């Protein structure tokens with residue numbers, strides 16, 4: 116997903132260093148100090164405009180959240196939501212999900228979310244999917260032993276690919292939802308894309324996978 120360049124986005128991020136981590140390499144191994152407590156840390160890779168990560172932070176004050184997105188303009192929209200929420204347990208990071216080991220020490224993260232990741236349907240682009248095995252290598256390193264990835268998508272192709280990729284990696288599929296919104300799953304926080312696709316009547320898939 117490409118979002119139109121937002122005027123002033125870079126300045127907006129730079130002007131809010133409390134919420135946006137501007138020197139992410141320096142944060143590696145210091146996330147508890149950044150949050151000022153030792154609560155568990157959950158991250159969303161590809162957090163988009165931030166509805167999920169902000170909603171989760173408000174719903175779960177006992178957990179610290181980090182929204183990660185590669186695009187400056189997208190993250191600047193997420194920053195608006197973070198500022199409006201006044202949640203203290205949330206930070207934002209503008210980096211590539213493929214290089215998370217530069218910004219997080221081994222086992223520094225407790226849980227990782229992937230929501231409505233770009234599907235990259237062409238086979239030649241499989242390496243760009245956020246559930247490709249090189250991404251799983253990265254996630255495994257920063258999660259604890261038996262750490263978990265929770266994924267939601269409307270895209271059946273990406274869902275099937277991700278289930279296979281997790282399995283081939285030796286991960287355990289703890290639970291799978293083929294129609295999340297018709298299930299008895301409680302406490303679901305919608306993402307922007309989830310809202311858009313469910314409004315169109317599309318089913319939402321979800322999986323919890325464990326290393």
Ligand SMILES: C[S@@+](CC[C@H](N)C(=O)[O-])C[C@H]1O[C@@H](n2cnc3c(N)ncnc32)[C@H](O)[C@@H]1O
Pocket residue numbers: 116160161162163164183184185186189210211212213230231232233306307308309
């Ligand atoms: C389709 S959007 C979904 C946004 C949001 N999770 C939602 O559900 O509304 C995918 C997001 O992932 C981000 N993204 C794609 N590849 C990424 C990568 N390698 N590292 C970090 N973010 C990435 C994009 O910039 C985009 O904001």
